[in-house]
Amino acid sequence: MIRARGLTKRYGAVLAVDDLSFDVGPGAVTGFLGANGAGKSTTMRMTLGLDAPTAGSVTVAGRAYRDLPSPVREVGALLDPRCMHPGRSARAHLRWMADAAGIRRSRVEEVLELVGVAHVADRRVGTFSLGMRQRVGIAGALLGDPGVLLLDEPLNGLDPEGIRWLRTLLRDLAHEGRTVFVSSHLLHEMEQVAQRVVVIARGRLVDEFEVGRAAAVRVRPADAGLVAALRAAGAEVTAVEGGLEVRGVPAHQVGELALEHRVALHELVERRDGLEEAYLALTRAGAP
16 A cells, blocks of 8 residues: 655655655556656656655655665665666566565566566666666566556567566456556556556646546436536536536436436436546636
């Protein structure tokens, strides 16, 4: 579990993260969405103790990262795949990490196989493409077999085969009960891998929701008497061609209200926005 409460970070006059609160729980892939400069990387850096919050707190498994007894075994992270010595081989890089953390070297061979770079493990990292470096970085994140994973834009540089591989890997890790927190600007890919998302803009929380939740209900009542009842129930009702668009209440509640007020319905359809549509609507309407 990752928990942020009132998390704030200033760099001089720049407010990078502003009173941010959210939870990331185990058993699901949680996407972290926001435009460039929204504060995603800064939030992850504070989670890992690389930047100190100006105010607020962020904990992993109930503790600040610096207080974890064995951080590498509890939290795996990939923030920048370029942060590897270009003259070292992939195997040497991971062995160095394993030795520093007191992890058996045989684990290095396991993660090299897992991420698909065992066949080039003795090549210098400096000769790798960005996608190959991403794989080595993910291997490093998995080295301690941690229960929590933070990956910042891990899809960058991956080819279609690599994206499909990572999508499957992340789902499998979450299915094992791990906490998986992944930032990305590739909304189509996040829609396919994430079960829930946290959306921020200008360092502030815009929303957090389950992917694929109902976005709107299209209803065509026999008369306009249903509108007042819907609004009294907290729904947002907009007239559209041929009927009404209702947001804020599920389809079954619309139907129940229609029955209660004896209004016949000629159409009742629940529509789900794709993640891209939901994201763009949120950031347009909710960005500070």
